[in-house]
Amino acid sequence: MIELEDVYKYYKSNGHRKVVLNHISLEFQAGRSYGILGVNGAGKSTLVRILAGTELPNGGRVRRKVRVSWPLGFSGGLHPKLTGRENVKFISRIYGQDPRKIITFVEDFAEVGAYMDVPIMTYSSGMIARLAFGLSMSIDFDCYLIDEVTAVGDARFAARCKEEFDRRRKKADIVMVSHAMSTIKDYCDRGIVLAGGQMHVFRDVDDAIELYKKLNA
Missing domain, CATH: 3.40.50.300 (P-loop containing nucleotide triphosphate hydrolases)
Structure with missing residues (x-):
């Protein structure tokens, strides 16, 4: 591996x-x-x-x-002056994914609403974490790397993160x-x-x- x-x-x-x-x-x-x-x-x-x-x-x-994934929820690869949508589109292309499919997933998962079209330098730390986690989950990896973070946000969103991650790890290593x-x-x-x-x-x-x-x- x-x-x-x-x-x-x-x-x-x-x-x-x-x-x-x-x-x-x-x-x-x-x-x-x-x-x-x-x-x-x-x-x-x-x-x-x-x-x-x-x-x-x-x-x-x-x-x-x-x-191999980047560290789960890692936001260091996001450009602060680009919008959430632009960041997701850029990263999806790097990994050879369909940008429309990835954007749809992240937009639904991260729940940042209209902020998808706002530079992420205006995001709260929680919004950045949700966007980063959603982006991590939007691409299928063979191995996921995790550094302490398995869920972010409130209890409802944390439960959703855990459910999505549990689904992914059934067919991937950690x-x-x-x-x-x-x-x-x-x-x-x-x-x-x-x-x-x-x-x-x-x-x-x-x-x-x-x-x-x-x-x-």
Whole structure:
């Protein structure tokens, strides 16, 4: 599905180099969903961005053999001066989708009304989140990347998000970051603990959670 080959990632801060992925090689297998755990600052979100291709490693390669989503609900790819409709049309074309079909889905799902034709720089944070989540759900991916976000908005909209996502994950794999152990158990059948630049992979999610709790104690 996705293969990391000797991936190396670090950040420089105050003259120091912090390594978050230290020459990692790992294959995320098709037909499996992975929960990524780790203490704050371990590099979980960095890993998701590298898997998505929205951030590059300092060394090594990432091979994607399936269509991988951007991080679910990620709004960083939306242009603030374009309208919601223009953003959706642009992204649908990048992914080879029918713009009319995608716009119809997002317009119905996001429920931003007339704001679809207004620059998103005028949107509230909630409206941007709904548009981004709707756009994430409008395209069929083989693997969905999730960084904490599985639903946005009020209780009714959150329930709708969960229903749509549950429908999609029946035929797609997941790589998920979450601090909610119950969510990891519900969605994932493999566990990865990221610590000290290394990835510890577990076939049993409970074993991954046990190590995570020890590290977080």
